[in-house]
Amino acid sequence: xxxxxxxxxxxxxxxxxxxxxxxxxxxxxxxxxxxxxxxxxxxxxxxxxxxxxxxxxxxxxxxxxxxxxxxxxxxxxxxxxxxxxxxxxxxxxxxxxxxxxxxxxxxxxxxxxxxxxxxxxxxxxxxxxxxxxxxxxxxxxxxxxxxxxxxxxxxxxxxxxxxxxxxxxxxxxxxxxxxxxxxxxxxxxxxxxxxxxxxxxxxxxxxxxxxxxxxxxxxxxxxxxxxxxxxxxxxxxxxxxxxxxxxxxxxxxxxxxxxxxxxxxxxxxxxxxxxxxxxxxxxxxxxxxxxxxxxxxxxxxxxxxxxxxxxxxxxxxxxxxxxxxxxxxxxxxx
Amino acid sequence: xxxxxxxxxxxxxxxxxxxxxxxxxxxxxxxxxxxxxxxxxxxxxxxxxxxxxxxxxxxxxxxxxxxxxxxxxxxxxxxxxxxxxxxxxxxxxxxxxxxxxxxxxxxxxxxxxxxxxxxxxxxxxxxxxxxxxxxxxxxxxxxxxxxxxxxxxxxxxxxxxxxxxxxxxxxxxxxxxxxxxxxxxxxxxxxxxxxxxxxxxxxxxxxxxxxxxxxxxxxxxxxxxxxxxxxxxxxxxxxxxxxxxxxxxxxxxxxxxxxxxxxxxxxxxxxxxxxxxxxxxxxxxxxxxxxxxxxxxxxxxxxxxxxxxxxxxxxxxxxxxxxxxxxxxxxxxx
Numbered sequence: 001x002x003x004x005x006x007x008x009x010x011x012x013x014x015x016x017x018x019x020x021x022x023x024x025x026x027x028x029x030x031x032x033x034x035x036x037x038x039x040x041x042x043x044x045x046x047x048x049x050x051x052x053x054x055x056x057x058x059x060x061x062x063x064x065x066x067x068x069x070x071x072x073x074x075x076x077x078x079x080x081x082x083x084x085x086x087x088x089x090x091x092x093x094x095x096x097x098x099x100x101x102x103x104x105x106x107x108x109x110x111x112x113x114x115x116x117x118x119x120x121x122x123x124x125x126x127x128x129x130x131x132x133x134x135x136x137x138x139x140x141x142x143x144x145x146x147x148x149x150x151x152x153x154x155x156x157x158x159x160x161x162x163x164x165x166x167x168x169x170x171x172x173x174x175x176x177x178x179x180x181x182x183x184x185x186x187x188x189x190x191x192x193x194x195x196x197x198x199x200x201x202x203x204x205x206x207x208x209x210x211x212x213x214x215x216x217x218x219x220x221x222x223x224x225x226x227x228x229x230x231x232x233x234x235x236x237x238x239x240x241x242x243x244x245x246x247x248x249x250x251x252x253x254x255x256x257x258x259x260x261x262x263x264x265x266x267x268x269x270x271x272x273x274x275x276x277x278x279x280x281x282x283x284x285x286x287x288x289x290x291x292x293x294x295x296x297x298x299x300x301x302x303x304x305x306x307x308x309x310x311x312x313x314x315x316x317x318x319x320x321x322x323x324x325x326x327x328x329x330x331x332x333x334x
Numbered sequence: 335x336x337x338x339x340x341x342x343x344x345x346x347x348x349x350x351x352x353x354x355x356x357x358x359x360x361x362x363x364x365x366x367x368x369x370x371x372x373x374x375x376x377x378x379x380x381x382x383x384x385x386x387x388x389x390x391x392x393x394x395x396x397x398x399x400x401x402x403x404x405x406x407x408x409x410x411x412x413x414x415x416x417x418x419x420x421x422x423x424x425x426x427x428x429x430x431x432x433x434x435x436x437x438x439x440x441x442x443x444x445x446x447x448x449x450x451x452x453x454x455x456x457x458x459x460x461x462x463x464x465x466x467x468x469x470x471x472x473x474x475x476x477x478x479x480x481x482x483x484x485x486x487x488x489x490x491x492x493x494x495x496x497x498x499x500x501x502x503x504x505x506x507x508x509x510x511x512x513x514x515x516x517x518x519x520x521x522x523x524x525x526x527x528x529x530x531x532x533x534x535x536x537x538x539x540x541x542x543x544x545x546x547x548x549x550x551x552x553x554x555x556x557x558x559x560x561x562x563x564x565x566x567x568x569x570x571x572x573x574x575x576x577x578x579x580x581x582x583x584x585x586x587x588x589x590x591x592x593x594x595x596x597x598x599x600x601x602x603x604x605x606x607x608x609x610x611x612x613x614x615x616x617x618x619x620x621x622x623x624x625x626x627x628x629x630x631x632x633x634x635x636x637x638x639x640x641x642x643x644x645x646x647x648x649x650x651x652x653x654x655x656x657x658x659x660x661x662x663x664x665x666x667x668x
Binding site: 035036037039040086089092093111112113115116117118119120122123124126127130133135138139141142143145146148149150152153154156157 | 369370371373374420423426427445446447449450451452453454456457458460461464467469472473475476477479480482483484486487488490491
């Protein structure tokens, strides 16, 4: 199926283009991250300047450019603040110990500070969005954050539900991950002054890319090593989070193995051996391959959503970069 | 000093007017509180429909009317959602057991759900604000929530600081309480299409009223009973929160008692007898009276801020109601 991806950029060229946008976004984060309370800056900086790839700000800037305009790095920062805010709150909810390969902010600053600094970063992202005169801009953001909060609650409610249906899994990852990538692209297009068709195309691109992105994350959780991934692997099962690799295995492995799989998953949060065995069963049942294949399908749908956009043909054409990001998201190893 | 308050309304008339605005605000909350996730509605309803007085929505509606326009109950709900969101997060940070006389939401639904539903309610308030075309409206909200988050962090940092200065105390209560009342009044005036002078006057009114409100809260914490107050009294000292009654007592009681007071306060979080003795010392040193007197000063400043507004002279004149709220906030007993 990988052959169906549109011609893409050499990895080095893609990397160069992404970095060229990530750097001004990073600078904008440095410039706008101030508070009357130095401690807030300190906790925020710990999470924000911890090696994130700035995927969301980069998508915002690329979408604005692909829509024929130019995004401001200042607004690109919105999506990194929002992402950081949700990571801070997620880490409290998940009782996470590690994030991006180092101690999660909550283990260093405490849950209380992390909850409140998360609230500060939410406000920060709205402040930056409110600077944009086009009303659709802030409305897109509020739609996004409302869905994201719903997605987080759904994920919490579904924790430990070993019979979770694939449709519910999809609902969760759409809301908790894909919606923010979609909003970054959509708001880039709005900022650029694009018409509804182009805005919608970029929104769909971001959503499909986000679905692919999260599915790859969920697949890697069953195969990656801690070193590659920056956080413990097999974490999802340990936390009672049921994702597509497991669901596929459960649905296709036959009644005997199915019972065993659910039994192992139920034991996984407290029993590392059960967890390892469950992961092995999931891999052998093709859960990882199926999830990667589904991710590839979403990445191709992301490319397809941009079919009617007109490339600017110049060097570093943003449309070309967006297209090249789709297979990259699937092929990454961390 | 109480004699200096402007002529006010009979308590029954004030109550009637406030209820007449609280009811449509309550209805608007019922109407707009929907989520794709029923559980979110359930947790939200638990905190929102738990007997709050709707002070903030009422202030919004009164300010709009006093500014010569009319507020929409739909937007009045913004301030209750925001208030509820901060209560949810506060209760997690404070490890609160009770809120408004019944189990805090977190003890019923768990910290995780309460953090995420708080995020949902933040988004909800921004969504409603984003519906208003005047750009100053959403900007006022983001300024408000940024300051509020800073105030919460400051309060956390100052916890257990028994040498806390009065200026730092004032900074905390301004940010954590007064700023939201100020924003409700300010945004009411903006919604009404008022000019900058009137907007500023109502903002100042809300800020001064908020300072008075929080100081009365802090004074009552040293005198009220649990029954009157809906939450355990003496809670501030038990949580290591240093407020004006304590600060005044510490600064005025002389070096010998001062040492004893700080010693007792330090022991208070784990020693109910030390807590009771500290409270007694604070009361005898005049800390409660001083705080009430300061609250009265802020309430009078709130009235004064409205000096240049023109009453509409009709029955139920909103300016008259705002003026009457100032002494009410000071004289309430819960």
